[in-house]
Amino acid sequence: MNSEWIKEHFPILNQEINGHPLVYLDSAATAQKPRAVIEAMKHYYEWDNANVHRGVHTLGSRATDAYEGAREKVARFINAARTQEIIFTRGTTTALNIVASSYGPSVLGEGDEIVITQMEHHSNFIPWQQLALRTGATLKFIPLQADGNVTVEEAENTITSRTKIVAIAYVSNVMGVVNPIKQIADIAHRHGAVLVVDGAQSTPHMKVDVQDLDCDFYAFSGHKMCGPTGIGVLYGKKALLEVMAPIEFGGEMIDDVGLYDSTWKELPYKFEGGTPIIAGAVGLGAAIDFLEEIGMDNIERHETELAAYAMGRLSEIEGIQIYGPRERSVGLVTFNLQDVHPHDVATVLDSSGIAIRAGHHCCQPLMRWLKASSTARASIYLYNTEADIDRLAAALVQTKEYFA
Structure with missing residues (x-):
């Protein structure tokens, strides 16, 4: 895969930061957008902008076709x-909260x-923590191994006949x-539980097949996979979604509104x-x-090779100190430099035009497990x-020397 050629498709990457060519290594927070995405949204606003599912005029029809066409692409993609x-949905967070707020109370006691x-x-x-507090359910944790991995054996030992929901990140x-995920889905189903998968960090980087995984719900965000912010997806098995109540009420999602009761549209519109x-x-x-033009298999292969190279260099x-397993197929390396605060590391790297993330990464319980208040990623x-990666490694050496 020719990453230099691919980089030319991303206008934002062709700039200097603090006098240095930009090296963007913060895609786990949000990925950059290719010109094709920017142009597609620009074309919509310039030519097709109208509300969907309502108007019979030409713009409304074109907008509806574009909106529902995107849904078809998502269904095929996963x-x-x-x-x-x-x-x-608005993103992974909203999608997971829909499941916790609508499905959760109907099955938990x-x-x-x-x-x-x-x-x-x-x-x-947090959605599951708060759901447990509201319903009196017990929140349990599959133990992590020393390198951070989850084993099938520990999942077997944790999931019981009292388990109603298992929620876990794919990556x-x-x-x-x-x-x-596939093995955990099997364990959950044998005990009568459903599996909810946070796919925010998996969907952009590998081929996902929700039917093969046999997960019951799967959530992900557009902005981490070269799409815009503010759009995400909740996949759910039809039989489960049909019995779930909507949690947001108003226009678009209704079938009939009476003075004292209302009915809802069919799937998926009752949740939109x-x-x-x-x-x-x-x-x-x-x-x-x-x-898809580049190929998800090609993307996964490229990341696996580059992750190995990054692990070697760093x-x-x-x-x-590098956190997590030494061998990985996802291009993500979280670390700390001895005696240097991760925010200082990120600041010095930014002065060299290198963008990384520093903080607790919205994972405070994991930070405590790692015995670190924050990390660089x-x-x-x-x-x-x-x-x-070479520029990152060289800048980290300079950072270490600067704070020595």
């Missing part, structure tokens, strides 16, 4: 069985169990761990109240086209190269 299983892990992003942690946004995220869906559809730096995507 291999959903039908488009009705694709609900557009005092003494029932919700099973998660300590590696979860707050978006896949950790801190340690780069890839969890055994108000004017939908039309331009965002158009942009997400364009991002899917872009990623491991050579004296006094660096370099995250790789399809537009990064070995030269980017």
Whole structure:
């Protein structure tokens, strides 16, 4: 895969920061947008801008076709069985909260169990924590191994006949761990529980097949996969979504409104109240086209190779601590430099034109497990190269010397 050629598709990357060519290594927070996505949204606003599902005029019809066409692309991209299983949301956070707020209370009571892990992003942690507090359910955690991995054996030991919901990230946004989702789905289903998957860090980087994984719900965001901010997806099995109540009420999602009661539209519209995220869906559809043209297998292969290269280069730096497994297939390396605060590391790197993330990464329980208040994180995507990693490694050495 020619990453230098791919980089030319991203206008924002062709600039200097503090007098240095930009090296963007913060794609786990948000990925950059290719020109095709920017142009698709621009075209929508210039030519097709209208509300969907309502008007019979030409602009309304074109907008509806674009919006529903994006839904079809998403369904194909993750291999959903039908488009009705694709609900557009504001992002992963909203999607997970829909499940926790609508499905959760209908199945949970005092003494029932919700099973998660300590590696979860707050978006896949707090909704279940608060749901447990509201319902009297017990929140349980699958233990992490010393390198941060989750084993099938520990999942078997944690999930019981009292478990009603298992919620877990496909990929950790801190340690780069890839969890055994398919096996955990099997365990959950054998105990009568459903599996909710946070796919924010997996969907941009590998081929996802929700039918093969057999997860019951799967959530992800557009902005981490070259799409715009403000658009995300909740996939749910049709049988589950049909019995769930909407949690946001208003226009678009109704069938009939009476004085004292109302009925809702069919799937997926009962969960899409108000004017939908039309331009965002158009942009997400364009991002899917872009990623599929390059090939998800090619992207995953590139990241695996570059992650190995990054682990090798950074491991050579004296006094660096790298968190998570040494071998990984996702291009994400979280670390700390001895005696240097991660925010200082990020600040010095920025002065050299290198963008990384520093902080707790919305994973405070995991930070406590790692015995670190915060960490630095370099995250790789399809537009990064070995030269980017070389510049990162050299700048880290300089940072270490600066604070010595």
